[in-house]
Amino acid sequence: MRMTRLLGLLLLPVRAPLLLVLLAISVYLGAHWSLSEAHQQLSGGWFAEVFWSIDCLHAVLVVFVCTMPELLLQRVSSLMAASRVISLVFTLLIVTVGGLYLLHLNVLANVLILASAVLLARLDLVRLRLLPPPPLLSALALSVLVLFGSAVGRHLAGVWAA
Secondary structure (H helix, E strand, O other): OHHHHHHHHHOHHHHOOHHHHHHHHHHHHHHHHHHOHHHHHHOOOHHHHHHHHHHHHHHHHHHHHHHOHHHHHHHHHHHHHHOHHHHHHHHHHHHHHHHHHHHOHHHHHHHHHHHHHHHHHHHHHHHOOOOOOOHHHHHHHHHHHHHHHHHHHHHHHHHHHO
């Protein structure tokens, strides 16, 4: 029983190849973040580590939003149905945050690339009926995959820059 589960996990990249695409994109994004102009100006200090942590937190937020869209939309719609004031404030918040992203198109491009890769990997796992029942567990698993890939990309960027 345990051997078949272990074999199933080892064959998961073959059965769900979009997980490998997600890993490759996260490696690329990790290298891109490390080689970006902002990281190069901050290299060597503690502020660079804080900047890297913010990038990782941003990636985890994108993964959580893309992994649990039904739950998120259900909560948002129930919140907006509660009051017109809350609906207006929430809409203004979304428009403001969206506008800030549009001002920084490089961040928006990274978010769109990562979000589409997460959604495709999630679709591949749903096709195989392999998503764990609690959405939080699948979001956590995909976050670990993205963070692992980003760390590998950061390490590879450090090797290439040296």
